[in-house]
Amino acid sequence: MKIAKPLSDLIESFQKLPGIGPKTAERLTFYLLRVPQSDLEFFAQSLTNLKKMTVLCSACKNVSEENPCPICKDSKRDTDKILVLEEPFDILVFEKMGKYNGLYHILHGSINPLENIGPDELYINDLISRAKATNGHAVKEIIIATNPTMEGEATAMYITRILKDHHFHGKITRLGMGIPTGADLGYADD
Secondary structure, eight states: OOOOHHHHHHHHHHHTSTTOOHHHHHHHHHHHHHSOHHHHHHHHHHHHHHHHTOEEOTTTOOEESSSSOHHHHOTTSEEEEEEEESSTTHHHHHHHHTOOOEEEEEOSSOOBGGGTBOGGGTTHHHHHHHHHOBTTBOOSEEEEOOOSSHHHHHHHHHHHHHHHHTTOOSEEEEOOOOSOTTOOGGGOOO
16 A cells, blocks of 8 residues: 555654664554644654754763753762763763762763774763863763673773773772663663
8 A cells, every 4th residue: 555655754764763663653653643733843843953952062972952061060060970871861860860970971872893883983082081181180980881781891891991001090980780781771760
């Protein structure tokens, strides 16, 4: 059965998203046909603004509306510690808990040779620079909180080695994991 081009285009667009298969893409598309036009326009504007209205923080590489981001600008944060995360959404997990008050550094992925993602595709060199001096003083601890996957573990080992190679004199710690190997930090709760 041939469907209208706007429908097939949207189905195709949804299928490009991670975790969205053909059936889910079709369900989402046909659901959106029933949504009021004003909600659709807000949705479309939100998608358009996603890249137009955000920037990467020059310090931590978090996605924000301003540079530096509110976390890096917060004078109440503990600048002695940097928590290293794979993705910007991982910050939400730690901020919701309210237990960590240090700075963050977002890698924007993990080392994954099968997908041609090496250390040069991540913000590891920026982490090395930050580890040497943040706000005029040396960082005392780097906490590596990559996901407990093969790629996350490889990334953690690489970061540890490269920090030592660059004579980082602070502590390098690994986040204690209460989630199983192969899980994702995005699924952790308080």
